[in-house]
Structure formats: structure tokens, C-alpha cells
Amino acid sequence: MEVKDKKKHILDSAEKLFAVKGFEASTVRDIADEAGVNLAMISYYFGSKDKMMESLFQERMINTKLKVQQLLSNEHIAPFGKVEIMLDDYIKKVIENQSFYKILLCEQVMKKNPEIIKMLRELKLEYAAMFTELVKEGQKKKIFKKNVDVVLALSTMTGIVTQIIINKEHYCEFNNLEGLADDDLKNYLHKKLLDHLKNIFKTILGYES
Amino acid sequence: MEVKDKKKHILDSAEKLFAVKGFEASTVRDIADEAGVNLAMISYYFGSKDKMMESLFQERMINTKLKVQQLLSNEHIAPFGKVEIMLDDYIKKVIENQSFYKILLCEQVMKKNPEIIKMLRELKLEYAAMFTELVKEGQKKKIFKKNVDVVLALSTMTGIVTQIIINKEHYCEFNNLEGLADDDLKNYLHKKLLDHLKNIFKTILGYES
DNA sequence: GGTTTTATCAAACAATTGTTTAGTTTTGCT
DNA sequence: AGCAAAACTAAACAATTGTTTGATAAAACC
Numbered sequence: 001m002e003v004k005d006k007k008k009h010i011l012d013s014a015e016k017l018f019a020v021k022g023f024e025a026s027t028v029r030d031i032a033d034e035a036g037v038n039l040a041m042i043s044y045y046f047g048s049k050d051k052m053m054e055s056l057f058q059e060r061m062i063n064t065k066l067k068v069q070q071l072l073s074n075e076h077i078a079p080f081g082k083v084e085i086m087l088d089d090y091i092k093k094v095i096e097n098q099s100f101y102k103i104l105l106c107e108q109v110m111k112k113n114p115e116i117i118k119m120l121r122e123l124k125l126e127y128a129a130m131f132t133e134l135v136k137e138g139q140k141k142k143i144f145k146k147n148v149d150v151v152l153a154l155s156t157m158t159g160i161v162t163q164i165i166i167n168k169e170h171y172c173e174f175n176n177l178e179g180l181a182d183d184d185l186k187n188y189l190h191k192k193l194l195d196h197l198k199n200i201f202k203t204i205l206g207y208e209s
Numbered sequence: 210m211e212v213k214d215k216k217k218h219i220l221d222s223a224e225k226l227f228a229v230k231g232f233e234a235s236t237v238r239d240i241a242d243e244a245g246v247n248l249a250m251i252s253y254y255f256g257s258k259d260k261m262m263e264s265l266f267q268e269r270m271i272n273t274k275l276k277v278q279q280l281l282s283n284e285h286i287a288p289f290g291k292v293e294i295m296l297d298d299y300i301k302k303v304i305e306n307q308s309f310y311k312i313l314l315c316e317q318v319m320k321k322n323p324e325i326i327k328m329l330r331e332l333k334l335e336y337a338a339m340f341t342e343l344v345k346e347g348q349k350k351k352i353f354k355k356n357v358d359v360v361l362a363l364s365t366m367t368g369i370v371t372q373i374i375i376n377k378e379h380y381c382e383f384n385n386l387e388g389l390a391d392d393d394l395k396n397y398l399h400k401k402l403l404d405h406l407k408n409i410f411k412t413i414l415g416y417e418s
Numbered sequence: 419g420g421t422t423t424t425a426t427c428a429a430a431c432a433a434t435t436g437t438t439t440a441g442t443t444t445t446g447c448t
Numbered sequence: 449a450g451c452a453a454a455a456c457t458a459a460a461c462a463a464t465t466g467t468t469t470g471a472t473a474a475a476a477c478c
Contacts, residue, residue, distance in 0.1 A: 248457095249457070
């Protein structure tokens with residue numbers, strides 16, 4: 001296997017462990033076992049356990065910004081259409097990378113790794129700035145209301161999706177969805193969340209279809 | 210100091226540390242130092258570090274169920290009035306106990322302590338059952354729409370509030386609220402969140418005031 | 419094909435972990 | 449006051465932590 005693939009494979013294994021045990025509780029021996037490599041390889045490849053975590057975040061957050069940028073600059077989509085696509089993309093991404101978004105959530109609480117916190121801060125500011133542009137575009141066309149709290153709106157999107165992912169077991173138990181196959185559940189949740197968030201964003205933006 | 214007060218004092222100190230460093234990264238020596246007691250006291254009082262965490266959850270989650278129960282059984286409040294009070298109570302509680310709700314969030318992700326997971330599962334099911342009754346009451350009176358996803362609705366409440374608390378610094382930075390005193394910020398966020406959630410719950414429940 | 423660089427490994431490293439021990443002080447009760 | 453129970457402490461405990469070492473194997477290069 002190539003070195004790059006091996007590094008990725010270790011990151012995948014680490015991600016799996018971090019998501020269920022947390023960063024601190026996952027030992028480098030756990031990670032090495034999960035990945036099937038010698039434990040010295042983690043220091044050898046990444047420098048340290050902390051830096052491996054930073055590599056994981058870099059790896060997973062690439063392209064997040066670019067995609068939104070491309071979407072918003074598209075002239076052929078109406079403002080609320082862009083909102084719908086943004087919601088759809090975000091939901092898809094979280095559902096397909098549940099482990100990482102769980103780690104992300106914990107890291108935002110702990111704020112332990114300054115390097116990661118810095119990355120997240122910049123990404124959030126850029127994201128908020130881009131969404132602000134989108135809202136302004138809608139306001140100029142008189143289809144979005146004035147005085148939209150963009151960070152509150154974005155937090156609404158991330159908060160609801162994250163909460164459902166964390167609460168997945170409880171959601172299934174309460175709604176008798178426990179027999180569903182994993183892919184079916186993903187589809188179900190995606191549909192449910194998208195519909196829910198679309199309605200909420202109509203309210204937030206004062207948009208009437 | 211009485212034993213009970215001392216136990217509470219240790220729990221307060223532990224809560225503070227857990228919220229910023231996480232459970233695993235907070236050592237019993239950290240906790241003992243923060244509380245100003247000998248590190249052997251933690252095992253002496255609580256049995257172990259894990260059981261201290263369970264004590265913390267028991268201590269903090271007392272009365273949560275009772276309060277909602279009393280609210281919902283009150284005959285003199287209209288259904289959406291109850292929803293408003295429920296939202297207000299929840300927001301208040303999270304804002305006043307930010308540290309605990311951060312720990313709670315991480316614990317839901319990690320699912321490390323089975324005893325705590327059991328407690329949370331039961332509380333969530335009871336909470337969902339109670340809210341279901343409230344929704345039914347509103348539906349019977351034809352003021353709430355049919356087919357309300359109660360767990361999704363509750364996750365909307367918890368998700369948004371939690372996300373804002375986690376993102377507090379970013380929210381303040383983006384909205385130039387960094388000069389605000391802590392109490393003023395709490396009031397501001399409370400007002401903002403309550404207004405936001407009321408509107409969203411109107412949409413969710415199909416309620417028109 | 420020989421040599422240098424890279425990759426891999428088992429073992430050892432010092433530091434830190436949660437918990438226990440064994441002894442001392444304080445408290446509560448008669 | 450006398451004594452048993454509870455509260456408290458410093459020191460020691462074994463186990464586990466992330467990282468480094470020194471040696472060997474593989475790969476790359478000329």
C-alpha cells in the first residue's frame with residue numbers, strides 16, 4: 001500500500017474510534033490495533049497523537065468551503081433554491097460522515113487543540129460571510145425578510161442535524177424504525193430533515209413559495 | 210462544612226473541569242485541586258471517578274421531569290402557551306447550566322457510561338411521551354396540525370439551543386457582541402432564542418396566533 | 419549491485435493515570 | 449473524659465499512557 005493510502009487508512013481507523021470513545025479515551029494502541037499497524041507508526045507518520053487529530057480535521061474539511069462558494073456564485077439558481085441545495089448538501093455530508101461530525105461536536109465543546117479551533121473559527125466566519133451574501137441577494141429581490149440573524153440560522157441547520165444524528169437510536173426507538181436497514185434509515189432521515197429544515201428556513205427568511 | 214455540601218462542592222468543581230477539558234482529560238488530581246480537597250476524597254466520597262460522573266448527572270437532572278409534568282397538567286394554560294413555557298424553561302436551564310449541558314452533549318456522543326446512558330434514555334422517552342400528550346391536546350382543539358414528529362420537534366429545541374451555547378464565542382464575534390457583560394449576554398441570547406424557537410414551533414405545529 | 423533513504427518493528431522509556439493503603443485527625447455520642 | 453466512627457491525609461500501588469530508541473527489512477536511486 002502507498003504511504004498516502006496508509007495514512008488515510010490510519011485516519012479512518014482513528015476516526016471510527018474517536019467517534020465512539022472520544023479522543024482522550026482512544027489510545028494510540030487502540031488506533032494502531034484498529035488500523036492493523038505498529039503503534040510506532042502513528043508518531044512516525046503524524047508526529048504525535050494530537051497532530052494526527054489535526055490531520056484528520058484537515059483531511060475531512062477540505063472542499064467544504066469551495067463547494068458552498070461555487071453554489072452561491074451560480075447565477076442560474078434562485079436564492080431559496082440555493083438555500084435548499086445548501087441544506088441538502090449539509091444534511092448529506094453529516095449523514096455520510098457521522099463519525100467525524102460527532103468528533104467535531106466534541107472538539108467544539110472541549111476546545112482543547114488550538115490548531116483545530118483556529119481552523120474551525122476561520123471556516124465558520126467564511127461560511128457565515130457567504131450565507132450573508134446569499135441572504136442579501138434574497139433581500140434585494142424582496143423575497144427574504146429584513147433582519148435575518150445569519151449565525152442563528154446556520155446554527156439552526158447544524159444544531160438540528162447534529163442533534164438527530166446523536167439521538168438516532170432514540171429517534172428510531174420512539175418512531176418504531178428499528179427494523180430499518182442502515183441505508184434506508186439514512187434516506188429516511190435525509191428526507192425528513194430536508195423537509196423540516198426547508199420549512200424552518202422559510203420561516204426564518206420570511207420566504208413564501 | 211457538611212459532608213453533603215462538600216460533595217456538592219466537589220461536583221461543582223468537577224463539572225467546571227469536565228466542561229472545558231472533557232471527562233477523560235480531567236484527572237482526579239485536577240478535580241481535587243480545583244475543589245481544594247485531597248485526591249483520595251473522590252474515591253472516598255463517590256467510590257470512583259466514573260461514579261462521581263453518575264452522581265453529577267443525578268444531581269443535575271433531578272426535577273427536570275417533574276417540572277414539565279406539572280406544566281402539562283395545568284388546565285388553565287392553552288396548548289401553545291404550554292409550548293412557550295416549555296421552550297422558555299429549557300432555554301433558561303441551559304443558559305444557567307452551560308457547563309453541564311456541554312458535558313451532557315459529549316456524553317451522548319461517547320455513550321461511555323452505561324448508567325448515564327440509561328438515565329438519559331428514560332428521561333428522553335418520558336419527555337417525548339409528555340410532549341406527545343401536549344401535541345394531542347392541541348390537535349384535539351384543532352389548533353395544531355396533524356402528523357407532528359415530536360422527537361424531531363424536541364431535537365429542534367435542544368439542537369438549536371445547544372449549538373448556540375457551543376458557538377457562543379463565534380456568535381458574539383460575528384454580531385459584535387463581545388463588549389457585552391455576561392449577564393447581559395445571557396439575557397440577549399435568551400430573548401433571541403425564545404423568539405426564534407417560538408416562530409419555529411409555530412411552523413412545526415401549524416399554529417397561528 | 420551496492421548504497422542511501424524510507425518503512426517497520428519489538429522493546430524500553432519516563433510520566434501520568436485511578437485507586438488503595440495505612441496511619442492520623444476530627445467528630446459525635448454516652 | 450473516653451471511645452468508636454467518620455473524615456482526612458501523604459505515600460505507595462500497579463497499570464496504562466504517548467513517545468522514543470535501536471535494530472532490521474524494504475524500497476529507491478545511481
